[in-house]
Amino acid sequence: MQTIDLCQERRELILEELRRNGKVVAAELSARYSVSEDTIRRDLSELAAAKLLKRVHGGALPLTPSRGPYYERDKQHLEVKPGLSLAASRLVKDGQLILFGGGTMNAEIARNLPLDLRATAVTTSPLIALYLLEYTHVEVVMVGGHMNRRELVTCGAEATEKIRGFQADICFLGVCGVHPEVGITSTLYEEVELVRALIEQSGEVIATLTADKLGAIAPFFVASADNITHIVTEKSVPEEQLAPYRTLGIQIVRAE
Amino acid sequence: MQTIDLCQERRELILEELRRNGKVVAAELSARYSVSEDTIRRDLSELAAAKLLKRVHGGALPLTPSRGPYYERDKQHLEVKPGLSLAASRLVKDGQLILFGGGTMNAEIARNLPLDLRATAVTTSPLIALYLLEYTHVEVVMVGGHMNRRELVTCGAEATEKIRGFQADICFLGVCGVHPEVGITSTLYEEVELVRALIEQSGEVIATLTADKLGAIAPFFVASADNITHIVTEKSVPEEQLAPYRTLGIQIVRAE
């Protein structure tokens, strides 16, 4: 049992427990912090009012407790993805060593490769690995490590190090934004080093981008844009938006 | 296992199971959450009123009958697998470090764990990794390496070495046959060393076996049968067939 004299501190601890355990029970909190259940109830009401948790009978639950599987989660860009992924998949040639980054776009590419492709493919995503195993003549190497639940990839130093052991012909970046001046950016800090490794270990570097990712800037800087050799994007993107990328020497593939 | 004391929490878990399995059965839910069927019925009624599921006699179904793209490579033993995997999954406890071998049976176990399980899980199978990532409170470690297409697992020296870096509480063997005298055998030579590592690095060693694998002998010898601590098998298996395993000190769990 702990002594808590600051009501705010207690609320922080409640939130912390909620994050850790996925739920909090009013009666347990009352006992743990040696305060009446009324006090706990008030705490929970306040936190609920601040939209930090969801109040339920007997305790509280996180705001977003349940999500479907990752590969069903991403329903965005359903119209353009097939076209983009098909165009991107055509950049692969027999005999190449291919590196796959994470993300739903790359998963889409991985399931749209030529059926008779002969190649070796390396990936950090178990979903992509499963898709790749469908190709009889593709050797699949899965890069292990601790898995990131959000992006469905292994990341961290171990994975990065493994990637650096390959000298690949081509890689498909899972990027969150590419801006001509700011460069390649990511929303996942743990992934930054891994993406850098992909870029450095690969001859061709492919970024397959829906229109909204062209010029977008995510929180974490990865590398300058001229590290990319090919951008695959939608046909609808106006030429003037693409010009700065061409200037950087990036080949543009307009899908569909 | 965590007790469910919040009504809303139970309802969310029901919805989660519904998304995952495509159906829920009132009687099973009642047993799982240790509440009366009346309570479950009320839960289902509420959720149905909120248009979150479709109420049917004996349980409930999703509103959209389309199921997710879960891999179902192995259509064998479809009747007994749910029972076996459920019985096997009950051997897992909160806080454990779990090693998963390959095989469809283990995949089935991985997708039938308690939804609120807190544990760390290590696997060589990308399919199992995907299933495991569905559990919010399970840390997933994917063991990388060259992938075996047939068994859908990474194997080889690299994977074996990684496995030896863990000291696990429990492991689920993906075995092809267990004979009381011949021992544990496998049909995949590359997997032999890896299975040995699983056994040696783990306290409890679980073999989940359909009736036809009990007493079966595959080409490659892995280890003697007494390395197994628990065999989970079908209820229909006669006691005299199990006796030799009991003599070896193996605990038998008869499912269903």
Next chain:
DNA sequence: CACTATAATGCAAAATACCGCAAAAACACG
């Protein structure tokens, strides 16, 4: 049609929530 499993309904007990109020503590300020 009979038999079983599941559902619906009403009810009572227990747990939990809500409301108002007052004591206690913390705080601001002259």
Next chain:
DNA sequence: CGTGTTTTTGCGGTATTTTGCATTATAGTG
């Protein structure tokens, strides 16, 4: 240091929710 104010807390009383049980009704099955 004293005083007034605000915040936090606990308590009593009442309302609401949740749950299990008993009873009656209904659906599924052969």
